[in-house]
Amino acid sequence: MMINKIFQKIQKADIRKFRFWIQLFLFVIFVYGGYVAIDVGREIPVFSCGYDREAGGVCYFMSLQHQLARPWERLFSGASLGVLSAFGVFILWFIVFNKAWCGYACPLGTMQDWITALRKRLRIPYSTYSEESFKSLKKIKYIFLLIVILFPLLIGAGLLDPEWRGGFCKMCPGRLITPMFVGDFSQWSIDFSSKTAIFLTTFGIAFTVVFFVGSFIKKRFFCFFCPMSAMHYIFSPFALLKLKKDGEKCTKCGDCYRVCDMQIWDIADDVKSRDILRDDCIFCLKCVAACPEEDALQVDIVKWAIFKSTKGGFAKRMGFEDETE
C-alpha cells in the first residue's frame, strides 16, 4: 500500500521542478566539484569539461582522445587494456542512466536550458527546424564522433600532425564556456603557434558563438551536433533505463512532440516501436509528463516501470485535477 502511494505520488510529480533541481545539483558537482575535492573520474558520459580546473568529473572524450592518440605499437598491445578499462567504466556509467545523462546531468545541456529560460523571460519566440533540415543536421554528430575517434588514431599512426591531439576538445564549445564558471577565461584566445592551432582555436570560438546564438533561439541547439549523443545512441540498446511506448494506447494527439525540445517526430508518430528512444532524445521525460493517455508512455528501469503517463498526473500538471477526481 505504502509503495503504491509513493508510486501514485511520483506519477503526479512536477517533472520540470524535479529536473531543474537535479540539473542544478549536478551542474554544481561537475563544474565546481573540485573545490570540495569531488572527483567522480574521467569517464563521465557528458560534456563536463576537463579544461575546467575545478571539474568534479571529466568528459570521457578527453581521456578517449588522449588514449587513442598513443603510438599504435602501444595502443594495440599493452595500452589497449587501459583503453578497454576506461571504456568499461564509461559503459557502466552510461548503461544505468541511459540518455538521462543528457537531460539531467550534462552541464552544457543545463546551460542551454537556462538560456532558453532567459529567452522565455524576454518573450522572444523560438525557432524550429523544418523536417528536411532536421534530418540532415542530425547527421553532423556522427561526423564529429568520427573526428573524436579517427583523428587520434591517425595521430598514433603518425599520419596526422600531433597538433590535432584532442582535436575535438579544441573545437568544442564546452572548452571555452565551462572554465568561465570558475573564472578562467584563458580559453578564449587564438593560438598562433601553428596553422593547425590557429584553425582549431578559431573553430572553437566560432562554434561557441554559434552555440550561444543558436541555443538562444532554438531549444537545446547544440545537442543536435553532440558526438556524445551519437556515442550514447550506439550503446543505448544495452541500457537499463528505457523509454517505452505502447502504440495501441497512442492517439497521435501530438502533445509529446510539441513539448519535445529535440523535435523528435517519432515520439508522436511511431506506434510500432516499443523502445521509442531516438538518437536525439535527451531523456528529459517531458513527453511522458505531457501524455494524457494512461500507460501510453513509460520509463522502465530493468523491468520495473518507475514513471508512467497517467490521466491523473496529466490532469494535475494541467491544473484541472479536481474535476476528474
Next chain:
Amino acid sequence: MGFYDSSKENIFTTALFWGLFWPFFIVTTLPVFGRIFCGICPHGFLGKYITNIGLKKKMPKWMQNRFIGVMLLVIGWWAVYYMFPGVYRTPFGTAMLFTVMTLLAFILYFFYRDMSYCKYICPIGTALRAFGKLSFTSFSTYKSACSSCKSFECAKSCPYGLSPFNFEKKHSMDDCTLCMECTHSCEAVRFTFVKPGYGIYQKFKTLRAEVWVYILILAAIPISMAFSHGLGRSKVADEMIWAKTAAFFQTFIDFGSMNAVGLFAFLYAVLFSAAAAMVGMFIASKILKKEYGTVFYTLGYAFAPLFILASMAHAWEFFFTSNSARIVEGLAWGFGMNIDIDPFAKRGDTWLEVFHIFRWIAVAWAFYILYRRMEYIEASKIRKLLAYPFAGLLIFFFIGVNSYRSYILDTYGRAERSHSEHSMRAKTLFQSVKADEVILLQKGKDAASCAACGMKLSRFYKTNHAAIFHGKERQYCSIHCLTEEKKIKNMNLEQIQVVDTKTLKFIDAKEAFYVLGSTKSATMSEVSKYAFAREKDAQEFVKAFHGEVVDFSEALRVAMKDFEDMKVYKTVDGETPIYFTDKKPFIQKGKMNHSGMGGMMHGRDANRVPSKKVWLVTGDDITHPLCVENIQGRFFVTNVMNEVSIPKVKSKEGCTAISFEMPKSGYYKVYYIAEDEHSVNVAKYEFKRFDHSSDEKYDKEMMRAKTIPEVPFDILRIRSKDETFYSRPTTGEKLQFKVLKDKKPIKDAQVILNTQFGWQKHATTDENGSVSFTLIKDYYPDWDKYNKRFREKYTLTARYKDVEGKVYAMTLQDEFRPSRSEYQSYAYGMLITLLLLIVFGGGIFLYRYRIHKPFKEVRIDDDK
C-alpha cells in the same frame, strides 16, 4: 618441391605453406566463405571417383568419431610441430606427412561410402566445419520449393550423403563442402550471403567435436604460440613454468633432439585452456542450474572467433613483413636465380599494428556470441548475468595471455635471437657471412662480438678488423670501432689486420687496398670501407659498386671523421663549470639526437617504473656540451622524499651517465660533488616527474625545495605559492633561488644565469641567500618552425669564496618554455567573437524581421 635437395630447409616451402596457403586459403576464407577449401581439396576431388568404384561399406561405429580427425590435427601436426620445430619446414617432412595422409584417405575412400573420411578422419574436416559456422555465406534450399518436392534428387546427388533440403530448418550446413554437386540435380538450391556468424546465433544441433575444436585449436595455435614463441623469446623465458618443467624432466629423461620446452609449452597451453573452459562452464552450469554438458556444448560455440581472428592478425602481419618477399625470392630461387626483394613492410612498422585489432574484434565477437547463445538456456536473467563471466572464462584467459605477453615483452624485453624460427630472419647485409665462415682471432666468452661495441662479428664480417692490445687479440666489427679505441681512447693497438672482402681471410691492414664510398652498405658509418689484399680486386669492386681505392692511413683518416662532432673533454679546469644535461652530449654523424625527452622512459607500460638518464658535461656552450672524463667526485640521487642514495654510474665512450628510477610523482635530484682543500664543485640536476594518469596529490611540504647533508653548497629553486604538478617555468616568470652553504643561506654569492641562446644575467644574493631572475624571451625561430612546447635550457652558476679562500662553485640546470602570451592572443579571440556575434545575431534578427515584414505591408495596403 623437387627442384633441389629436398631434405634441406628451404625458403620456398615455408613461404608457400605459411606465406600463402595458411593466411589466404585457411585463415581468411574460413570466416568469409566457410568450407570452400574442401571444394578444391585434392583428396576430396580424387575421393569422389574412388568412392564410386569402391566397396561402399558403412564405416564402423568406432571410426565414426570426429575426435579422430581433431586429435590427428592437434597431436599429429601441432604437438609434433612444437616438439620438432624444424620437421615441417623441410619439403621432405611435409611430403612425408602428405603422402601418409593421402594413402590413408584413398584407402578409406575405397572402403567406405559417403566420403566418410572427410567427415571423421580428415584432420581439417571437422575443424573447417566448426570454423565455417562463422562464415557469412549460407547454402540452403528454397523452402517453398522443397515443401512440395518428394523426389530428394538433391540428397541422392550429394557425395556426402547429406540432405540439403534440411539445411535451413537445422540452421546448419552440416558437412557441406560447397562442392555444388546438388545444384546439377535441382534448381531450388541457393547460395546466399548472410550476416557474419549468422549460423552460430541460431539454434542448431550442437556437436561436441566442434566445441572441442575451438578449444583445442585455440590452445594449440594462438596460446601455444604465445607461450613458446612470444613468452619463450623474452628475456625471462627460463622462468616460465613450461621451461622449468622441461628442465625438471631433463634431469632424468633424455629428450634427444626433441624440443622439450616447446612440448611442455604446448601441453600447458592445452591444459590451461581446457581447464579454463571446463571450470568456467562447470561453475556457470551450477549457477544456471542446468546440466553441465548442455551448458558446455551450447555456450562453447562462443569460443569460435578467438582462434580464427587471432590467426588472421598474425598471418597478415607476417605476410607483409616477410612472407610476401619470401614468396617472390623463393620462386626465383626455385628457378636458380638469386634475388633480394624488400618486404612491403618492416617488422615494427606502426601501421602493421592495425592487424592486432583482429584480436580485439575476436574477443568482442566471442562475448557477443556468448550473449546470443545464452538465449538457448532457460534460466532467470539474474542467473544468466552471474553465469556469463564464468562461461566466458576461456575468453578472459585468452585476453590474459595476450596482455601478459605484451607485458612481459615490454618489461623484460625480447631475448637475442639465436636461431630463426618461423621463417623470420634478420636481413642479411652485404658484409654478413655465415657463422662457419667467420675467423675469430680473439678468445673468450664474447669472442663472437665486437670488442668495442658488442655487435655480432659475423653480421659485419667483411668489414672486420683485428689488433693486438697488450698481447691480447681484439676483433672489431669495423674500422669505426678500431678508430675509436686507437684514436679516441688512445689505446696502444699493434698488428692491425683487416678482412679481405674477396677471400674472407685476415690480411695486414697497412698493405690492404681500401675501397671508400662504394654503394655497398657501411658498418657504423656513413662511408662504406671495404679492404682487399690485391689491388686488382679492389679495382674490380670499384667498377661494380663505385668508390675509390685508398690506403689504410687514408681510410683511418676518413673513419676519424665520424668522431669529429663528438668532442671529448679530457680534463676539467677550475673555471669551466660542470653540469648535468638530459640530452645525450655528443652528436654522431648522421645520427641526430632527439631534442625531446632525452633518456626519459615515458611510462611505456603502466607497470614499468619510468627512469631518467643524465650526463655529466662541461663547456661554455649549453647547446653543445662536452663530456667530462676523469671523474673523481661522488654522485648522489634523491627521491621524492628527499632520501639520498648512491646511483649507478656508467661510463661509455668517454661520457659519464647516471640513470635513476622515478617511481612516484615529485622532484628527483642528482648531485655531483668534487671536493679538495681549495675548492668545492657541485653540479645539480632537478627533475619533476609527473604522471597525470595517476591520482597523486601535490603535497606542498614534500615538493618544497630541500638540500641534503651530503652537499656543502647548494642552490634551491624556491617553489612559488601556487605551484602544482602542472606548473612549468615559462618566459616572463620570476624564478626565486636560494644559495646555501652548509645548509645556511649565504650573502654575496655570485649567481649567473645562462640560457641556451646566450642570454646572461648576473646577480648577488641578499642576506637571506635569495636571488631572483625574470626569464626573458630569447627564442625567436621562424614562425613555421615555432614550437610552443620548446624547452629552452638554462644553467645557473653560483660562486662563493669564503674567508679562508676556499672556492665554492655550483651549477643547476633546468629549462623553461614559452609563455602562453607569446603565442596566444585574446584580442583576436575577442575580435572574432564579436564579429561572429554580429554576423550570426544580426543574420537571425534580419531573417526573422523579414519573415514578419510582408505581413505588415499587406495590412497597410488594406488600410489604403
